[in-house]
Amino acid sequence: MTSTTLTRESGTSYTLSGNALAWWFSDVWQMTLRNVRHVLRSPELVMFSLVQPVMFILLFTYVFGGAIDVGGERYAQFLLPGILVQMALYGSAAGTTIGVAAEMHEGLMDRFRSMPMSRTAVLIGRTLSEIFRNVGVAGVTVGVGLLVGFRFRNGLVPALAGLLLLLLFGYAVSWFATYLGLLVRNAEAAQAVGGVWIFPFTLISSAFVPTGTMPGWLEAYAAHSPMTAAVNALRALFTGGPATSYVLQTVAWSVGLIAVFAPLAVRKYGSR
Amino acid sequence: MSTATTTDSKDLAPVSAESLAALLVSGERPPRPSALSASLTFGWRAVLKIKHVPEQLFDVTAFPIMMVLMYTYLFGGALAGSPKEYIQFLLPGILVMSVVMITMYTGVSVNTDIEKGVFDRFRSLPIWRPSTMVGYLLGDALRYTIASLVMLTVGMIIGYRPDGGVGGVLAGVALLVAFSFAFSWVWTMFGLLLRSEKSVMGVSMMVLFPLTFLSNIFVDPKTMPGWLQAFVNNSPITHLSSAVRELMAGDWPADEIAWSLGWAGLFVLVFGPITMRLYNRK
Numbered sequence: 001m002t003s004t005t006l007t008r009e010s011g012t013s014y015t016l017s018g019n020a021l022a023w024w025f026s027d028v029w030q031m032t033l034r035n036v037r038h039v040l041r042s043p044e045l046v047m048f049s050l051v052q053p054v055m056f057i058l059l060f061t062y063v064f065g066g067a068i069d070v071g072g073e074r075y076a077q078f079l080l081p082g083i084l085v086q087m088a089l090y091g092s093a094a095g096t097t098i099g100v101a102a103e104m105h106e107g108l109m110d111r112f113r114s115m116p117m118s119r120t121a122v123l124i125g126r127t128l129s130e131i132f133r134n135v136g137v138a139g140v141t142v143g144v145g146l147l148v149g150f151r152f153r154n155g156l157v158p159a160l161a162g163l164l165l166l167l168l169f170g171y172a173v174s175w176f177a178t179y180l181g182l183l184v185r186n187a188e189a190a191q192a193v194g195g196v197w198i199f200p201f202t203l204i205s206s207a208f209v210p211t212g213t214m215p216g217w218l219e220a221y222a223a224h225s226p227m228t229a230a231v232n233a234l235r236a237l238f239t240g241g242p243a244t245s246y247v248l249q250t251v252a253w254s255v256g257l258i259a260v261f262a263p264l265a266v267r268k269y270g271s272r
Numbered sequence: 273m274s275t276a277t278t279t280d281s282k283d284l285a286p287v288s289a290e291s292l293a294a295l296l297v298s299g300e301r302p303p304r305p306s307a308l309s310a311s312l313t314f315g316w317r318a319v320l321k322i323k324h325v326p327e328q329l330f331d332v333t334a335f336p337i338m339m340v341l342m343y344t345y346l347f348g349g350a351l352a353g354s355p356k357e358y359i360q361f362l363l364p365g366i367l368v369m370s371v372v373m374i375t376m377y378t379g380v381s382v383n384t385d386i387e388k389g390v391f392d393r394f395r396s397l398p399i400w401r402p403s404t405m406v407g408y409l410l411g412d413a414l415r416y417t418i419a420s421l422v423m424l425t426v427g428m429i430i431g432y433r434p435d436g437g438v439g440g441v442l443a444g445v446a447l448l449v450a451f452s453f454a455f456s457w458v459w460t461m462f463g464l465l466l467r468s469e470k471s472v473m474g475v476s477m478m479v480l481f482p483l484t485f486l487s488n489i490f491v492d493p494k495t496m497p498g499w500l501q502a503f504v505n506n507s508p509i510t511h512l513s514s515a516v517r518e519l520m521a522g523d524w525p526a527d528e529i530a531w532s533l534g535w536a537g538l539f540v541l542v543f544g545p546i547t548m549r550l551y552n553r554k
Contacts, residue, residue, distance in 0.1 A: 055481070055482070059482070059485050059486075062496060062497055062500050063485055063486065063490065063491065063496060063500075064347070064351070064490065064491060066491075066495035066496055066497070067350075067351050067491040067492070067495040068347075068350045068351060069350065199338075200338075200342070203342060203346060204342075204346065208346070208347070209346065209347060209349070209350040210350065212349075213349030213350040214345060214346065214349055215345055215349070215355060218345050218346070
């Protein structure tokens with residue numbers, strides 16, 4: 001049987017057997033399933049998650065599409081990657097922040113802490129469940145996108161790579177959202193905090209209009225926003241064009257967010 | 273040990289039953305307040321609620337400012353060539369959108385008061401029945417005016433110049449507040465009909481979001497597909513937006529004003545009685 005030896009800062013070492021690792025994976029999986037079930041058993045959450053992207057696509061395509069010039073391209077082709085990233089972040093950010101804060105406030109997290117299970121599993125399960133939610137939302141978004149004229153013009157492999165990148169970016173942001181949820185007192189405060197930053201963060205980007213049409217001072221921010229990097233990466237992977245730089249930027253932002261906020265969140269969870 | 277204090281009855285002046293009755297029961301009941309007086313009192317109550325819960329003002333200050341800045345600078349270049357040009361078209365429309373959006377809080381307030389049981393106490397008072405509802409709407413009319421002033425100020429700072437001058441702006445705001453007052457009756461109905469304030473907000477957002485976006489607030493309907501233009505050109509929000517836009521530009525769009533006031537009248541005639549019927553049955 002495999003075993004891993006871990007050494008603490010104090011110098012004492014202990015062995016984590018393969019069996020313990022299996023338990024850890026089991027804990028993570030159970031917590032992930034629990035969060036997925038929680039979403040599926042809340043019809044209003046499911047409805048909201050699915051109706052929102054449909055509404056945004058139809059609204060922007062038909063209301064703004066004819067008035068916005070995106071260089072001869074069909075607006076639906078330009079818009080869909082932006083909506084995909086926006087919807088992934090709306091769920092991962094606002095949903096996670098509110099969910100974590102509500103469970104802390106209700107005392108559910110205290111019950112989890114009293115159980116013989118890994119503490120990290122609670123938070124990892126929460127963030128992993130967002131991947132499942134984002135898969136569903138992305139499916140609906142792409143489906144509606146195809147109906148209004150969007151097409152994957154760059155082949156199947158880049159399209160799948162783009163969707164995987166989307167899930168990675170959404171997962172990374174959900175760690176930041178988890179940390180925010182642990183910082184605030186209750187669900188109401190979480191709703192305010194979660195909504196305040198996500199709205200401008202997603203809109204001040206290349207999601208809906210080319211950044212070149214914005215005033216200089218706004219373009220300076222929008223062009224270097226992680227949201228813009230993710231949207232441009234998806235756009236290049238779906239439609240064609242130079243993608244490497246944007247993909248690397250998005251991966252770097254994602255890894256950076258996880259590296260910073262996952263330990264912070266776990267530490268905060270342990271100290272609350 | 274307890275000591276009982278006794279008072280000799282001969283120390284007290286004799287009291288007749290008649291004089292006691294005269295003291296306890298006033299000969300004249302205070303006059304019943306008029307419909308206007310009662311409505312204004314409840315309107316003042318709504319204003320005092322703003323004083324005690326200042327967070328309410330977030331929706332009439334921060335939200336409209338964010339909307340003006342965001343749409344002007346984000347979409348201005350793409351939709352009109354530059355933010356400076358776009359603000360002339362956008363500001364009256366976004367003014368309409370923001371004020372119409374905050375009408376839903378009337379329903380939320382009504383629902384909250386029902387949950388707290390305050391309405392049961394109001395119903396026991398000898399006042400004109402609709403005054404509680406009218407009071408809410410009068411209080412909210414003040415909020416709509418504040419929102420309008422905030423947005424116009426921000427608009428002027430970033431380059432909006434109304435050719436209609438003060439008169440045109442005041443006429444536009446007056447029309448907008450009148451329409452919003454009428455439109456609020458829709459949400460008072462939902463406030464009485466639905467169980468929780470979350471439900472009221474959910475339903476109102478589902479109605480308001482498409483209604484405000486599917487209009488000429490952001491773009492000229494000519495850029496939209498034909499089937500969508502048919503709806504947009506006949507939407508009450510489009511008529512209101514056009515009327516406010518033209519009034520502020522110094523024109524007098526009689527047909528658009530008539531349409532806006534017609535819709536406002538329809539909202540009051542339809543939803544006013546429904547609201548009062550629901551209120552009386554609660």
